[in-house]
Amino acid sequence: xxxxxxxxxxxxxxxxxxxxxxxxxxxxxxxxxxxxxxxxxxxxxxxxxxxxxxxxxxxxxxxxxxxxxxxxxxxxxxxxxxxxxxxxxxxxxxxxxxxxxxxxxxxxxxxxxxxxxxxxxxxxxxxxxxxxxxxxxxxxxxxxxxxxxxxxxxxxxxxxxxxxxxxxxxxxxxxxxxxxxxxxxxxxxxxxxxxxxxxxxxxxxxxxxxxxxxxxxxxxxxxxxxxxxxxxxxxxxxxxxxxxxxxxxxxx
Numbered sequence: 001x002x003x004x005x006x007x008x009x010x011x012x013x014x015x016x017x018x019x020x021x022x023x024x025x026x027x028x029x030x031x032x033x034x035x036x037x038x039x040x041x042x043x044x045x046x047x048x049x050x051x052x053x054x055x056x057x058x059x060x061x062x063x064x065x066x067x068x069x070x071x072x073x074x075x076x077x078x079x080x081x082x083x084x085x086x087x088x089x090x091x092x093x094x095x096x097x098x099x100x101x102x103x104x105x106x107x108x109x110x111x112x113x114x115x116x117x118x119x120x121x122x123x124x125x126x127x128x129x130x131x132x133x134x135x136x137x138x139x140x141x142x143x144x145x146x147x148x149x150x151x152x153x154x155x156x157x158x159x160x161x162x163x164x165x166x167x168x169x170x171x172x173x174x175x176x177x178x179x180x181x182x183x184x185x186x187x188x189x190x191x192x193x194x195x196x197x198x199x200x201x202x203x204x205x206x207x208x209x210x211x212x213x214x215x216x217x218x219x220x221x222x223x224x225x226x227x228x229x230x231x232x233x234x235x236x237x238x239x240x241x242x243x244x245x246x247x248x249x250x251x252x
Contacts, residue, residue, distance in 0.1 A: 010043065011043055011044060011045050011093070011094065011095040011096075012042045012043045012044065012095060012096050012097060012120075013037070013042045013043070013044040013045075013095055013096070013097050013098075013099060013116060014044070014045050014046075014047050014089075014093045014095035014097070014098050014099070015033055015037070015044060015045070015046045015047065015099045015100070015101070016047045016049050016086060016089045016090065016093075016098060016099065016100040017029060017030075017033075017046065017047065017048050017049060017100070017101065017102075017103050018049045018051065018082045018085050018086055018089075018100065018102070018103075019048050019049060019050045019051065019053065019057050019061065019085075019103055020050075020051045020052065020053055020057070020079060020082070020085075021053045021054065021055040021057055022053070022055075022057050022103045023053070023055050023056045023057040023060050025103040025104060026048070026057065026060050026061065026064065026103065027060075027064070028105075029103045029104075029105055030046055030048075030064060030068070030071060032105060032109060033046055033101075033105075033109065033112075034046065034068075034070065036109040036112050036113075037112070039113070040112075040113050040116065042116065042120075044070065045070050045071070045072055045093070045095070046068075046070055046071050046072070047071075047072045047073075047074060047089050047093060048061040048064070048065070048071065048072070048073050048074065049074045049085040049086060049088065049089035050073060050074065050075050050076070050085075051076050051079050051080055051081070051082065051084075051085040052076050052077060052078045052079030052080065053079075058073075058075055061073040061075070062075070072093070074088060074089045074092060076088070080188065081188030081189040081192075082188075082189050082190060082192060083185065083187050083188045083189055083190075083191070083192025084188050086100055086192065087182050087185070090173075090178060090179070090182065091179075091182070095175065096120070096174070096175055097116060097119050097120060097172055097173065097174060097175065098172070098173045098175065098178060099112070099115065099116060099171065099172045099173075100169070100170075100171055100173075101169055101170045101171075102169040102170075106169070106170075106214055106215055106216065107129045107168060107169070107170035107212045107213070107214050108212060108213035108214070108215075110213060111129060111170070111210055111211070111212045111213070114210050115127050115128075115129065115170065115171070115172045115210050116172050118172065118208040118210060119172045119173070119174050119208075122208065123206070124174075124206045124207060124208040125173075125174050125177040125200065125205035125206050125207065126171065126172065126173050126174065126177065126178075126197070126200055126205060126206075126207045126208070127171065127172045127207065127208040127209070127210055128163070128165070128166075128168060128170070128171045128172075128197065128207060128208070128209055128210065129165070129168040129169075129170030129171065129209075129210050129211075129212040129214070130163070130164055130165040130168060130209040130210060130211060130212065131148070131165050131168055131212060131214045132149070132152065132164035132165045132209075133164065133165075133209060133210075133211040134211070135211035136211040136212055136213070136214065137212075137213045137214070138213075138214045138215075139214070139215040139216060140214075140215075140216035141216070144216060148165075148167070151166075151167070151231055151232075151235075152164060152165055152166055152167075154232070154235055155194055155198070155235060158235055158236075158239045159194075159198045159235065159238060159239060159242065160198070160201070160202075161197065161198050161201060162201065163197060163201075163207060163209060164209060165209065166193055166194040166197050166198075167190070167193055167194060168193075168212065168214065169193065170210075170212060171193070177200065177203075177205050180203070181196060181199055181200060181203065184199050185199060187234060190230075190231070191230075191231060191234040191238075194231075194234070194235075194238075195234075195238055198238065198242075202242070
């Protein structure tokens with residue numbers, strides 16, 4: 001029996017790939033992730049959480065799902081946002097552990113087994129790739145480096161997180177703790193990662209940061225100024241909900 005799974009198999013690990021207009025990245029990512037998972041002892045599936053794409057991503061995702069038994073396709077006609085696409089995919093699958101990563105594979109798959117083992121072997125509820133640890137190797141521009149470090153500093157100071165990196169799109173999540181948080185997470189897009197980790201810590205869940213090799217993609221969809229401002233507003237909004245609004249309710 002191979003590690004690749006069919007619909008009737010018990011799946012240990014679901015790797016969820018949020019996809020919006022990513023048709024050129026799909027096949028390469030699926031092939032490389034599958035190869036990395038074959039080198040582990042886990043049964044697995046790869047779930048393409050395709051979110052209202054208009055470039056042929058939906059069609060190619062469905063073709064891959066028909067050709068490969070371990071590929072599943074979760075489709076939405078209209079774009080709902082990366083966070084919503086992830087939440088919907090998590091709710092539809094039955095695996096013990098969810099992994100998600102970006103299709104550009106900016107985080108090296110060398111760390112994939114360590115990411116999963118942190119949850120399945122070492123007893124953590126969640127594990128997350130980190131570009132801020134001593135063992136991490138990161139290639140990105142100085143502007144992006146400063147922006148990322150500033151953002152993570154604000155999350156720690158304002159939202160009480162103890163983690164160094166919140167936005168690395170390379171995470172493993174134990175099923176039950178994750179499902180207990182999903183209804184609380186309101187972010188729909190890029191802030192979803194941060195809100196999930198902040199709320200997980202508030203609930204007392206244990207999170208392991210894993211050093212990664214990370215390389216910024218040439219065709220990244222991140223608009224540094226626009227997205228940095230948007231992220232700051234999200235931090236302020238969550239701070240208000242978790243700190244100010246909660247204190248008002250307690251003192252009422």
